Amino acid sequence: MTTPHGTPDAPLLIVRGEAELEVEPEIARITVTLSARNRDRRTTLDDLTRRNTTTLDLIKSYGDAVEHLSTGTLSLTPELTEHGRDERVRAYHGHIHLTAELTDFTLLAELTTRLADMELTRVDGPWWLLRPDSPVHRQARREAVREAVQRAHEYAHALDTTLAALIELADTGTEQPRPTRMPFERGARRASPADTDQAPEPLDLEPRKLRVSAQVSAQFTMAPPTLRN
Template identity: 40%
Template sequence: MTTVAVRGESVREVEPELAEFTVVTGARDKDRQATLERLRERADALRQYLDRFGEGIEKRETGGLHVYPEAGRRGERVTAYNGSVSTTVTVTDFAALGEMMLAVAGRDQTQVHGPNWSLRPDSPVHKEARAAAVTDAIARAREYATALGAEVLELMELADPGLSGGRYEAQSAYPAYRGLSSKSAAAELQLDPQRQRVYAAVEARFTITSPTL
């Protein structure tokens, strides 16, 4: 029995489905309680502003709260207290994304990092890419069989590369990380969504009729 082993691949570039940015809100004061109160007020103001965008924001997640004393140069005497809280915002309304990030970046003691573009983990694009990779594997097997004067009979095995799980993933040709702060914000910000590169591959083995050599 003669077999042919091939690798099928598929590459697609598609528009992103999600944009994510992180907001770090800070506060500093000589009094610990004043630092905490100021931090709470700024965090609440951020939450209220983001509420305006409704369903345009898919989710908000608090990544960390940090409060620590700042000591002077001569010993352990505390001279001030620093605090920060980070919030990661996932957006589906790209039309409002620029306005949202600029407004947030213009707030006192606030840093904005992003956006990072991506596809949803369950995006149908992944399924379509895998199906296209299988089709490519079949086509390659037929090409090899034809070159040998034979025909493909049946599929013996179909697996992900290396038999270690799927190897389809969304990839970007260029870094998707950008940063904004209150000092760099402009009057308007036009954002161009970064197209996502989706790659899928499979390995397959087929039996073919006896080659004509």
Template identity: 50%
Template sequence: MSDAPLISVRGEAVLEAEPEIARLSVHLQSQEPDRRAALDRLVERNQRCLELVRSYGEAIERPETGALSITPLLRHRRRDEGEIRGYQGTVWIKLTVTDFAVLGELVTRLGDQERAYVQGPEWALRRDSEVHARAAREAAREAVVRARGYAEALGCRITGLVSLSDEGVGGHVEHMQPMMAYGAAAAGAADEPEPLDLEPATQIVRAAVEARFTATQPESL
């Protein structure tokens, strides 16, 4: 086993970047006295919402349908079937928006749909974003610089790398700006709602590594 001195350091990097995507969640509801009527109304609203989403073309990367449920509404919360007073349907649609130029208009138009609840935008980077890799490289360079600084202070020099471990690379929204909207479009309403002015939230990407280097014997000790 080598008796060369070891220098262990931690390198860190913090980068700021503009978001690359925005995620929206749209919840559509129906409520009718009859189970089939509630389901039919929910299917109708779901189709209308998807048609609106598809009209934006490639600005929306992919719509995904989440959970769908038809739930009996009980009078006085009793379990007797005779106490069911109606049925409520819910469907959840998840959207990934890549063109922020249409985002404000899209959010308001979705919120203007009948019995629609919109949550978002949640700003994010893509999982394979180059920003994550760049942060990792900068963290590794910082580890080298720090190790050389310690070696210089001790009167020695770095001779080799023993190990380098990645503590993980991740990004998060530092100033998330969630927006919630409820819509109940009046029958025959012709006016479109005014688009919201949405400002993308800066993404903070952090990376950290732990490194161990061999060094020459200190001259000052």
């Protein structure tokens, strides 16, 4: 493929077009880590299984508000004694990692609070996201193209001429918004009788806006301008 070049009869004009949008998130993602610890391996596994079932049932009870739910890694690790000739298991540590994505941010606050209040449960997030097929990406690309065309017209007008043809249009980068996270994290905890008297008040989670950008490069030919001082 040859590189386009201009001629005196068809001068080449190369411009860039950029667009940046600030939009509301469409999805909130949280991760949940369930833990269990006991001297007996089977008891540790049974506790972890019970907590996993309870947590999955709770998340699924929010119905269509939960767009995605998946189980990540499962680990069951022995903790060995630090002293003595023989290696002996002091305790077993179990962990399960879950990921949930929600579209209803009001229910997200309620669910996140209830999860964080559960026994030996850690909640991280939320991360604010757009769907991969969100129309916002298409809108950013269109605005970048419009800016490139407008910029080309302005340059041509400055030379008292007009655009003749589009030679090339290249997508030089559509930047996906990086997930942003609220400063929320609840560590693993044990429930006490005082904790179970009443449900905690839902956290106030304010969605953070996301930035989506697009850049294009466009090459046009122009009608020959009449250059004068």
